[in-house]
Amino acid sequence: MAKTLQCVICGKIKRVRQIVKHKNLLLNDDAVICTDCANDIGKPEHKDELISLCQLMNIPYVDSMVKEVFDDGKLFTDYLKKIAPSKKYVTFLDSEFEVVNQVDKQNDFQVTDEIEQKWGAGYQQDEYYNFELSLKRLTNIKTPNTQFELMRYIxxxxxxxALDQSLKLGDSNAIQKLRKSYSEDLKDLGLDSVLNAADDGMKTLGQRIKDWENNEPIPEKKSLEDVxxxxxxxxxxxxxPMKRVFGLADESEVNELYDDGA
Structure with missing residues (x-):
């Protein structure tokens, strides 16, 4: 029987020829991403999701190559084939992003009623903009599963x-308390390994992710059981089959035996 593996994104069982290879050290060889999910998520019109997919796979996102591949009407799996032989671009740390004028983006930002309700009233436009930017970075790393978890992210x-503000003011008492609260909150949210590694204040997000993948244990979650x-x-x-022999298998179980996805 041909070996089958379970896609970590859609959860479906796939054959080996239906998966793409990744370099994520936190995922073992049996935790894979199927080609359907890779091509569905890895689209140029959804750049944030495309970058997140590269993060998950620990493969480099190179803006010039992405444009070249997708301008030719090809798919994300074609991008993987194109970048695979490269010695310059090996992991996500080697990514090259298009330089975007953040000032222009901020000027185009509009404070809506929804945004004001989310963060509360009384902030300036640039504060709301930075709030949204920080929240987006968190959700790119780990999508909140519930409304309550989203509120925790906020x-x-x-x-x-508040911690950044206390650092600017040099308030040592506030810095100590806020840093502790911030670190504990990141840990509760499962984000501490990526964003709060010890002595990594000057590291890029890609460097933090690499440290996390190399040093942190795989979390004990039910989604990882029986991988x-x-x-x-x-x-x-x-x-x-034994239940079927004795007439104990129901219709859904019998149909499972003929499921093409297995």
Whole structure:
């Protein structure tokens, strides 16, 4: 029987020829991304998602190559083939991004009622802009699963802002308290390994991610249990056939035996 693997994005079981290779040290060889998800997410019109996908796979995002590939009407998997032989671009740390004029982007930013309701009233336009920018960075790393978790992200951004302000003012007492609260909050949100590694204040996000992948243990989450699909394999190819022999398998279980995705 051909080996099958489970896509970490869609959760579907795929054959080896239906997956793309990644360089993420936190994901073992059996935790993969399927070509359908890669091509669906990795689109030039959704640049943030495309960059996040490169982060997840720990492959470089090179703006000039991305434009070249997609201008030819090709797919993300074609981009992977193009960049694979490169010795200059190896991991996400080697990424090259288009220089964007942040001032122009900030001038185009509009404070809507929704934004004001999210952050509260009384802030200046540039403060709301920086709030939204910081929140976007967090959600690019880890998407909040609930509205409550999103509210926690918003609180974390405000904590970071308060900490930055205390650093500018040189308020040592406030700095110590806010740094502790900010670090604990990042840990509760599962973001501390990426954004709050020890003594990494001058490191880029890519460097922090590399440190995280090289040094942090894989978190114990249910989504990572049975990554080899042993339980599913036994259920499908032993338990269900035995139940079928004795007339105990229901229709859904019998249909599972003929599922083309397995």
């Amino acid at each position: 609180q974390n951004v405000k904590l970071q802002t 080899d699909n042993i339980k599913e394999y036994i259920s499908k190819w032993f338990v269900i």
